[in-house]
Amino acid sequence: MLIVMKPDATEADIRRVLDAIQTLGLKGHPMPGAQRTAIGITGNQGAVDPSPFADLPGVAECVRVSKPYKLVTRDLRPDKTVIRFRDTGAEIGGREFAVIAGVCAVESREQTRSTAQAVAEAGCRFFRGGAFKPRTSPYAFQGLAEEGLKILAEVREEFGLKIVTEATDEPALDLVEKYADVIQIGARNMQNFSLLRRAGRARKPVLLKRGMASTVEEFLLAAEYIMAEGNYDVILCERGVRTFANHTRFTLDLSLVPEVRRISHLPVIVDPSHSTGTREKVIPLARAGAAVGADGLLVDVHPYPERALCDGPQALLFDMFREMMGEVRAIAEIVRR
């Protein structure tokens, strides 16, 4: 159920509704908006009886929710969620087109620093770099772990970039939460429900990648797992789905972006690097991601991709990256007009 408060409801009114929800052993999720606050209820088995809430001061209406998701929907929060990093003014989901660029895997201080410098000079505010790498083979390079996170933290200090990095399990998430600014959950973990719940208890925003065979409903329900624990700062990321098409590693499904917009208030970005797997397709699909209306991109860059320990063929060279930045910004400007 969803309790919509009146535009003039006070903090005390909202507090009283949350108390009434708690009294029933349920959990209330207040979502303030420009016009009014709505309160989602989770923890119920079956339908919630609206009668304890209907007459409370400040309550406009009680809406039964028939969809499988609640907290992700525009019904609960008509305004878009904007993830804000107040110290630097960076944001995801706001007016600025948010490009998160960096290395697939942190391999060394030097490789990470030189990439971060190029990323910062191109005007990006977010840096990505993997310290924990989920690899298909147990014998492949699995990342530098905490040592990698420390390098990322240094790079943040030096270049003022916000750090986005993946947590592959709960111990990794503990460390990522400590060192990074945004916790990434990878496609292979999109339905690792314990990890989603742990991310929901973290105090940092979560970047959730779509599973490679995930429907929109499953994707939104994965975000719902995070939000149901109280973390409402979730960024969705389209990174390609598995199909018969064999000219790219995954088929980038850009129609997800308008579909998410229709249903949800959450920001959504596009990863043109992991989906295509080859450098020459990254720039065209990055432009397409901006054009389709995404809030940003997640892009691999590397100073010398031929020596990369992971996914080298898809990493942009620095000058290609600068070219891409110019194009996607111009396109994002047209879309936002």
Next chain:
Amino acid sequence: MLIVMKPDATEADIRRVLDAIQTLGLKGHPMPGAQRTAIGITGNQGAVDPSPFADLPGVAECVRVSKPYKLVTRDLRPDKTVIRFRDTGAEIGGREFAVIAGVCAVESREQTRSTAQAVAEAGCRFFRGGAFKPRTSPYAFQGLAEEGLKILAEVREEFGLKIVTEATDEPALDLVEKYADVIQIGARNMQNFSLLRRAGRARKPVLLKRGMASTVEEFLLAAEYIMAEGNYDVILCERGVRTFANHTRFTLDLSLVPEVRRISHLPVIVDPSHSTGTREKVIPLARAGAAVGADGLLVDVHPYPERALCDGPQALLFDMFREMMGEVRAIAEIVRR
């Protein structure tokens, strides 16, 4: 095999090579380019012996082709193919971003005329309209046939638009060739090899849609069927592929565009209408099609979509269409810079 002529080879040199090919019972396909002409050879079983050609005047080199396709490749024709309609100056594959807009099915003179007027006023040079509709059910509306083609021909006269319309079988192709400017082969017929061969003998350009489960190689080989008969004016069209994703009718695979560019000289356009199936996703994906570097779009428009006999939910209203045109042109401009 591929015979590359010297930059200064004369018409007579080329003629002599073609004669030598014919003498062997094979077929030569000359492809003039900005720098030089190349001549593809088809009709051979197994490898062609280069010795009869190597010493002919004007021959630069004889290249063995190991790929399954020959005539579609950049090896044969490094420059992009541009389809030109000299009387109106319209072109596909050239500098101008080519939007082909119109009705899914021609239903009446009035519906077709009013749409054509809106399309022309928005500055488009191409009009689409189906007179032969391939329908999944034998009991669905199958199009107005020749009566529809006549309406399309009237619209051409009145508004100066080039007509693009589908031929579903050989008798239909005979009529379409007579009335229209571009012959469309639909996704369901992408491997109807007899129809492809017939289109290859037509004197009009062919717009070939990708099959819903077609790989890039299969798609290019379908174009090769047309070209092997001597019709080199083929336009490829991405219209979405079948996947598990259920929020759109088909998943638009925009990565096809840079992949075709990498291999082929043929122009490639994008159909955001049939892939998504819902109006609100058409504009975002039309923008993405322009941004990914396509040569144009194929878009459904309808004066009153709620009454359309076919695919109404995906047709843009006139004002949405005008809005789209402004956006896609601005984006195409950025891409071409």
Next chain:
Amino acid sequence: MLIVMKPDATEADIRRVLDAIQTLGLKGHPMPGAQRTAIGITGNQGAVDPSPFADLPGVAECVRVSKPYKLVTRDLRPDKTVIRFRDTGAEIGGREFAVIAGVCAVESREQTRSTAQAVAEAGCRFFRGGAFKPRTSPYAFQGLAEEGLKILAEVREEFGLKIVTEATDEPALDLVEKYADVIQIGARNMQNFSLLRRAGRARKPVLLKRGMASTVEEFLLAAEYIMAEGNYDVILCERGVRTFANHTRFTLDLSLVPEVRRISHLPVIVDPSHSTGTREKVIPLARAGAAVGADGLLVDVHPYPERALCDGPQALLFDMFREMMGEVRAIAEIVRR
């Protein structure tokens, strides 16, 4: 609409209903069953008014059909359709498990004869062999055409086998109808609606293969196209669908068999050869096809597959084929018990 006749309705009663249908400009399709005859009506735009039929002698009830298909359904014909070849006693859809075996392509009289002999000796009653081959590349072997059909006709005479062969377009279908016993429509032509209609006007049974990206509904509607023209002898064939899985050419979707059973009276067989593409998987999947309850199989056999002009790696050797026959018959026996 569907008109169900009373169990004791006479031929004259049925005749009268068909006349009444014709009077309305529609087409009646009588389907005699063990208990009663039902008559499907096609050719209508919108719903048919039952009043002209309701009171005719012998009419039990008039049933409105809400599904997109009519003639393929068990509503119209509760009993299974059995395709009978009276002279040899062979049948498809009846008690006997029908194996259609033979060469992918007819290459020569000798290759065809030796395979037919092996097929006949193993107790099969049906021989397959392609004279018209739909090939992805315009430069691949396209079949021996009428010469191949003549070889097939000789083989029929010599070994008493019924001949199943593919028609790739309408001129080919004219020839196939003349020489063969069953007309095959291939997967790539499953939505070649003109060809389906032509097959619907043929006097021979039609073996229709599922398109590689076809839903069950689309498959049944393709059969409906054939039946709507008056040819009710349609055999459906599952031959694998396109998916991301790359260890076989296509993913054999055996669940189609019980799904077709649930909806339709038409017989359904399984092709384990084209789906897997490698010999060692053909026998396991042939057994699975028998076990899932199919009415038969379509299997490639070749005397010396390493020299086959088409799909050699999937053809069974003669002794493997005999082994397969023993296994699938034993399994079919268990299923039919």
Next chain:
Amino acid sequence: MLIVMKPDATEADIRRVLDAIQTLGLKGHPMPGAQRTAIGITGNQGAVDPSPFADLPGVAECVRVSKPYKLVTRDLRPDKTVIRFRDTGAEIGGREFAVIAGVCAVESREQTRSTAQAVAEAGCRFFRGGAFKPRTSPYAFQGLAEEGLKILAEVREEFGLKIVTEATDEPALDLVEKYADVIQIGARNMQNFSLLRRAGRARKPVLLKRGMASTVEEFLLAAEYIMAEGNYDVILCERGVRTFANHTRFTLDLSLVPEVRRISHLPVIVDPSHSTGTREKVIPLARAGAAVGADGLLVDVHPYPERALCDGPQALLFDMFREMMGEVRAIAEIVRR
């Protein structure tokens, strides 16, 4: 690398090789076979130098492994792995066709007991029942957790059935290892690499389900993760993959079974329940699973499916289950002949 021992190599010879491997900081994995023992080496970066091993007593040869997986392959272990439960004589991968049947979710003692009784009476030796359920929605029934495991343990005592149950995360795996006989890793966790490693350190066999968009290589590498930690008792399970086909929940890819056989020594079973999602298709596909050569099945049964908390529509009724058991045993007998 793979070190193949001579047929007459002694325990001491093997011990010496393992010590030499450990000296290099690597891990040795001895796989005894009927003819000889082979020893896989993991933990290396890049190729292993064979010289320290080549001359050790009992070593026949050192084989470089070029495939991404090592321990799962027939190269390492030509004989099939048989999982044996010595106290009851039950086995998976041996001569007996192993049916694992039971409830999707343990809901109550009564529901579990009555199902276990039916399962035992039908001659099954394995019981499945979920205590930890990975659910797409955070608001769906998530299982009885340890309480459910206790019910399962009671059922084992009472009916002598081996218990198979899913562990959804590491704390759950600790409990499952304590209470159950086989640890199931679900499809959504097939690439939860931390959980795979934890399962690799468990002392119980692991039943690993194929991910819904997993290639065979990815599936085998997931098993390799478990084996690389020292647990060699892995059972693979095909449970359907995601495709466009919408008449079943997932498309059961039975060709996986012969493909796994070709590459690996691990046993492989089939789950016809979760793939189809509807009861009437479970029996046909269970038969097909036996026919394709699987080592067993995983099947849902329920005393009153209409009241099931999870996946009721796919659960067999008791009498359907008994019918299925008779059929699959008879078919498995034919296959094993």
